Amino acid sequence: MIQKDKMKNQNKALEMAKYAYQNVPLYYNYAEKLGKNIEQAVFEEIPVVDKSFFIEKGMSLLSTRYISKYLQGKLIYSRTSGSTGKCTEVFWEEQEEIKSMLSLWLYRKKYYGILPSDKLCYFYPADDGSLECFEEKNRLALSKMLIIEEKFDAIIEKIEVFQPIWLILQPGIACVLCEYIEKTKRKVPDSIRYVEFTGEYLEEPVRKKVIEVFRCKTANQYGSKEVNSIAYECPEGNLHIMEDNVFVEIQGEEEEGEICLTTLQNKAMPLVRFNNEDRGQILHHVNCPCGNRNAVLKLLAGRSNDWILREDGTKVHAYFFIQMIQKINLQMDGAILQFQIIQKDWKSFDFYLVIEDEQDKRDIADILLDKVLAAMGDDTEIQIQYYDKLLPEKKTGKLACFRNVMQL
Numbered sequence: 006m007i008q009k010d011k012m013k014n015q016n017k018a019l020e021m022a023k024y025a026y027q028n029v030p031l032y033y034n035y036a037e038k039l040g041k042n043i044e045q046a047v048f049e050e051i052p053v054v055d056k057s058f059f060i061e062k063g064m065s066l067l068s069t070r071y072i073s074k075y076l077q078g079k080l081i082y083s084r085t086s087g088s089t090g091k092c093t094e095v096f097w098e099e100q101e102e103i104k105s106m107l108s109l110w111l112y113r114k115k116y117y118g119i120l121p122s123d124k125l126c127y128f129y130p131a132d133d134g135s136l137e138c139f140e141e142k143n144r145l146a147l148s149k150m151l152i153i154e155e156k157f158d159a160i161i162e163k164i165e166v167f168q169p170i171w172l173i174l175q176p177g178i179a180c181v182l183c184e185y186i187e188k189t190k191r192k193v194p195d196s197i198r199y200v201e202f203t204g205e206y207l208e209e210p211v212r213k214k215v216i217e218v219f220r221c222k223t224a225n226q227y228g229s230k231e232v233n234s235i236a237y238e239c240p241e242g243n244l245h246i247m248e249d250n251v252f253v254e255i256q257g258e259e260e261e262g263e264i265c266l267t268t269l270q271n272k273a274m275p276l277v278r279f280n281n282e283d284r285g286q287i288l289h290h291v292n293c294p295c296g297n298r299n300a301v302l303k304l305l306a307g308r309s310n311d312w313i314l315r316e317d318g319t320k321v322h323a324y325f326f327i328q329m330i331q332k333i334n335l336q337m338d339g340a341i342l343q344f345q346i347i348q349k350d351w352k353s354f355d356f357y358l359v360i361e362d363e364q365d366k367r368d369i370a371d372i373l374l375d376k377v378l379a380a381m382g383d384d385t386e387i388q389i390q391y392y393d394k395l396l397p398e399k400k401t402g403k404l405a406c407f408r409n410v411m412q413l
């Protein structure tokens with residue numbers, strides 16, 4: 006039975022693959038380059054692609070069948086957050102987008118009593134315009150620019166006034182918010198019944214902290230802008246795959262490997278056998294008490310290096326450094342144009358900075374030194390290197406704000 010369901014989904018994915026290789030220039034040009042005939046292919050013969058396949062490919066990602074809708078401005082679009090300013094635009098046809106979200110909404114209601122009409126508050130990437138916040142229907146959107154301590158009171162006040170029923174939070178943001186609320190003993194708005202995590206690997210201590218501080222239900226939602234929801238956590242703690250929305254495979258010889266996605270809904274800009282480099286494992290025979298028979302995805306921490314590690318075994322989220330830079334930028338009118346912070350050892354950090362003004366360079370070096378030593382200890386070594394421009398990683402097209410390169 007389970008095998009049959011898997012085959013059914015794989016056939017749907019194969020149909021989408023053939024559609025993409027017929028209608029999307031990026032794919033059919035690729036097949037031509039490989040000398041492959043996708044028309045006759047079985048699913049395993051469809052090429053697996055990674056992030057580099059999509060970088061700066063512009064409109065060739067769009068299906069030719071949707072060009073006229075695109076030209077009429079009828080496609081929904083959003084940008085994936087690139088820290089370099091170079092964004093990839095993601096397009097959806099409206100009805101397909103609605104369909105891709107249907108299961109997620111059904112489960113939100115079934116598991117946690119959350120309805121589309123419930124008031125929601127979420128954070129959006131700071132490079133999406135300069136607004137600090139905006140309200141749209143029953144949603145309050147706050148800019149990630151506000152994730153600095155000076156603004157936390159304002160954030161919590163905005164949330165208090167808005168009275169949301171639920172929040173969508175990235176674990177890193179949840180972390181710093183909770184720390185602040187605990188430190189200042191602020192009251193959490195008691196309208197909040199549910200927090201949904203998304204966007205980063207969720208560490209259990211972060212969830213525990215959120216439950217403690219917000220006293221509400223939580224769930225993890227694993228998704229991406231290109232396919233929407235990939236898997237959603239039930240109250241039993243199992244991340245069930247959204248099998249009607251996406252076909253998920255694990256690449257590699259082992260049971261654990263890299264996650265590979267094929268959209269079953271987005272025909273305007275289809276992802277086909279896309280290896281997103283997150284790590285996971287699929288469990289097929291989970292008889293979950295929640296009643297959901299879909300396979301369960303186990304996410305693995307992988308190479309995520311979002312944490313600043315300390316010798317005593319504690320860790321601090323990289324948001325700590327990002328906040329520090331944002332704060333300096335707020336005071337100095339955006340003097341730091343680009344940055345990357347590397348942890349080389351327990352007490353050794355490199356700061357790569359792009360700053361135009363010579364006086365700014367000296368001022369910022371002083372401020373950084375003070376702040377890092379105060380936070381990480383007087384014996385911390387920091388090296389600052391200036392560049393004209395920091396280039397994104399070729400493979401991901403993104404510039405990681407923080408990287409931990411310690412050999413552990």
Ligand SMILES: [Zn+2]
Pocket residue numbers: 239240241242243245293294295296297
């Ligand atoms: Zn379940």
